[in-house]
Amino acid sequence: FGADSDHLTRADRYHTDLVLVDAPAPGSGKVFDWHLASEVPDSVRLILAGGLDPENVADGIRAVRPWGVDVSSGVEAAPGRKDPVKVRRFISNARAAAPPVEETDLPPLDEVPYDWEDE
Template identity: 55%
Template sequence: MTKVKICGLTSLADAQAAAEAGADMLGFIFYPRSPRFVEPAHAAAIIASIQHMALPVRTVGLFVDAPLPEIQETLRRCRLDFVQLHGGEPPHLLEMLQPQAFKALRPTSLDEAAAEAEWYADLGPPEGPQLLLDAYHPQLHGGTGQVGDWAIAAALAPRYRILLAGGLTPDNVRQAVRQVRPWGVDVSSGVEAAPGQKDHDKMRRFVAEAKRGNV
């Protein structure tokens, strides 16, 4: 069954609604330039509440070229399950964050995607995704609403545990799952009422449609 990650959460109400909708992973963005940025102390409080509710979800922290000590401190403070590195981080940084870190790729071609997958995939956590494949944008690091290249993703999906991201919505995620057959899907802007504010009905629809894509 396809895993679902809902990213860019900034409130307990949205995180709880995502978990209750059936999301497998909740994503928190620790990149200050993102409109979905959340302070570590606030994320820690949200995650502690979710864990207290015993909701069956894993938590993911997203970082963009952050210093290793900052990542490690946030990982500890928020009790994150996984770390998603979404910048230009080198493989040795992932090695230092194992067994929890995986790399987000924004390839411009299949050759580039295949080469980067060779560098990073084996460093991914054994119980989570090996890679996240996002739409390419020259300046922005995710959350753009641009649809990713499903053909590239489909070429890599049989070999790697891929989280497919980039422009997914409740209206296209079922087709994306059927075409790509990824390990999981990742959504942020596609289930929002405004940046950092989730639409609970869209989240429920997204999870349901993603899971139906396997049928």
């Protein structure tokens, strides 16, 4: 959903495992007002997107406390080309800001999430 969507307040009615909240213009690389994400009911796992990069991902995690984050242009060296140094910094900063799993209020997923580091 775009952060300005009126569907956010009803996200729990869609019976999904996750809801991705992005800027009103997805793919723009622009950060939205993270307080808009508070419209998502607490029972819904939220993925925060929209203008995230290595410098602001920790602030976004602390402000929204999402289940996960999404990034694309925020870690690019050039359009369509990822910068491995930015990717590593993004992951490191996201992990440092994330609360321990036992501090989250959400029930565990039925399956173990994919972990790219296991490959």
